[in-house]
Amino acid sequence: MSMSAYYQTRAAHHGVVTSDWLAQSQEAATRAVVTGGQEIVDGGKSGRAFSVIDEFNNWRKQPDLAEAVAAIRALAAVIRNSEAKTMMELEIELKKASDSLKSWDTTSISLTAGCDLFMRYVTRTSALEYEDFNSARSRLIERAEKFGEISYKARKIIAMLSQDFIFDGCTILVHGFSRVVMEVLKMAAQNKKLFRVLCTEGRPDRSGLRLANELAKLDVPVKLLIDSAVAYTMDEVDMVFVGADGVVESGGIINMMGTYQIALVAHSMNKPVYVAAESYKFARLYPLDQKDMGPALRPIDFGVPIPSKVEVETSARDYTPPQYLTLLFTDLGVLTPSVVSDELIQLYL
C-alpha cells in the first residue's frame, strides 16, 4: 500500500516510527531518488543535473519549516541555477519545476498552493515593473527567500489575532499537532492567560501526545482524551482550535482525520470552531464530499496483526465544510469562511 509523502514528512517531524512505516519510507526514498534524478531541469547546463525535487527534500527536512516555504525555496533555487535570458524562458522553466514538484506529491495541498502562489506572483509582477531582466531575477530570488520569514511572521500575526478570543478560565479543545496552533497557545501562555487544553490523542499519528508534551513544558494544564471521548467532554469545552493542511475555496478546511467529526459535535453543541491557517494554504479546490479529494493514505499500526481480508480505512485526512467553522485566523486577518473564495478570486482571476 502506498503512503502519502506529505504524511511521511509529518511523521518524520514527529519522530513517530513504526516498523511498517520504516519499510515504507525506505521504499519511498529509493523511489524518490530515482525519479528525482530524472527530473533534470534543462537550463542548458551540460553535465551538472539540478533536481528541484532534491532541493525540495532538503528544505522540508527541517521540522519548523512549512511545506509551502520549502517549495518556494526550491523554486528560488531553480531561478538561481537557470540560464534563461528572458522572463518568458524563466517562467517556462519555473512552470516545469513547479509541475514536477506537484506531481511528485499529489496529496499535499499546501505544496500545490505554495507553488501556484509563487507562479502567480512571478507571472503577474515581473512584466509590469521591471524592464531589466537581471534585476527582476534577483528580486524574485530575494522575495522567494524572504518567504520563509513571511511564513514565520504569519504565525506570529495569527497568534496575536487569536489572543483576544482566549479568555481567562477557558477550556480549549485541540486536535492534531499544528505548529500554528502551538504558536497561538504559546503566546497565550506567555501573556499569562489562565486556560486549559484538552488534547485528542490523534491516532494513528499520536500527535496529541506530542502536543501534550509541548504544552506541559509551558506549564499549561493539559488533559489527554482518546478520539472517541470528544463528544463526552464537549460540554466543558469553550472553543475548538485546529490548524489546517489546506483551506479550500468554499471556506472549508482539509485537516487531519477526525477534524470533521469534532466540528460536527462542536456545532451541534453550539461551540465555536476556530481554524488557524496561514494564507498561503488557500487552495483552488472545491470538494463536494469526503471522497472528492485525492486520497492521502497513512498506514495504521493496530498493534495486532489484521487478517488479510479485513479492509482498513487508511485515509489520513478529511474535509470539514464551512458551515461548521466559525472563524478563520489567518495572517490576512480574522476571516469568516466566506472570505476565502473572495481572496482566491482576487488572486487567480
Added chain:
Amino acid sequence: MVAHGRQCKIEGSQATARQTAELLRSVISQQRVPYTNQAGALIDAVKAVGEQLIAANPVELAVGNIVRRVLHIIREEDLSLTTAAIGELNLSAVSDDENDDDRDGNTTLSAAAVAAAARSTLRPPSLQTLLEDTPVSAAVPQTSSSGAADKSSRSRKLKHDVIEAVNELIQDIVTCHEQIAEQAVEHIHQNEVILTLGSSRTVSEFLFAAKEKKRSFRVFVAEGAPRYQGHLLAKELVARGLQTTLITDSAVFAMISRVNMVIVGAHAVMANGGVIAPVGMNLVALAAQKHAVPFVVLAGSHKLCPLYPHNPEVLLNELRSPSELLDFGEFSDCMDFGSGSGSPLLHVVNPAFDYVPPKLVSLFITDAGGHNPSYMYRLIADYYSADDLVVQRRAIAGN
C-alpha cells in the same frame, strides 16, 4: 466633546457619529501640517483624538467607526494625490530635462512601479500582495516634487480634499435614513404584517416610506421593556395612519406565527455579521428563526464596525440603572447595603444590549443596499483600512 459625551450622554449612534465627524473635521482643519509626510501628521493627530474619544465611551461603537473612516479617508486622499503627482512628474520629466537634479534617486523605479507600490499600501493584506515588499510609503514622490510653491499647494490640497471627503461622510451620516427608507417599497408588500421591537428612527422612517407609496400593512410593536420605547413608536405609527398592535416582549413567541417579516434597527453591526441591538432582540431573532420568518436589520453605514466580537455580551454591553426596573421605595429593604451582612440578597441587572449571532439574520439593509450577513466583511473592507483596527499612537514599539 469627551466631557460632553460623559455627562449628558449624546443619545443615538447617528448623533454621536455626526458629532465625532464634525469634531475630527475641525481637528484636521486646525492641524498644521509639515511639508513632508503630511498624511502621517494628520493621521497621528486624528489617532490621538480618536483614542481619547473611544476610551471615553467604548460601548458606543459608532465613535470608533467614524474615527477609522476618517483615517481611511486621509490615506485614500493621500494616495490619489500621490498618483496624480506621479502622473505630473512623468510628464514634466519627459519634457523638462533641466530638472534632472531632482530626479536622482528615482530613475530606477518607473512610474508604474511606484503606483503599484502605493496602491498596495492601501489594500488590505491579501494573497496578491503576500510576496510583495511593503514599500516606503509616500517617500518617493515627496523628494521628487520640484519647487517650494508646488509643495505648499500640495499640502493645502491634501487638507482640502480630506475635509471635502469628511463633509461627504457627514452628509452620508445625516441622510442615511432617507437612503435606507428608499428601499422600503422593495421589501414591504401589500397586506403584510411586520413585527418590530422598541423604537428605532430608521425603522419608523422605513415604515413611513412604505406607507407613502400606498402599501397597506399592519405593524406589531413589542414594547421593549424596561424603557418601553415601543409605546412611543406605536403612537407615531398610529399618527401616520398605520394599523398597529402593541404587545409585550414575552408575547413575541406567541404572536410570531402571524407575522410575515421582522424589521428592526441595530446599535452596531460587527465584522462577522453579528448585531448589537437593544435588549430583547435575540429573543425576537430566535422566535423568527423558529417560525421561518425573515429577520431584517436596518443599519446605517456608520454602524458597521470592523471588529470581531469575541465576548460581546460582556465587553460590548452597558449596564443601566436598576431604577428602570424597580421602584426604590418599595424594595428599599431588599436592596439595603447597610442591613444584615452588608451585601443585599437582591441584585438587579439591567443590560442595555443584546448580541444577535449572524446565522439568525436574514438580510441587512444599509444605505449601500441590501446584503447577506456573510457579505458584511466586504463593506467593511471598503470603508476601513487594515492599519486602523487598533487606534493607537505609533509611540508604542512595533508588535
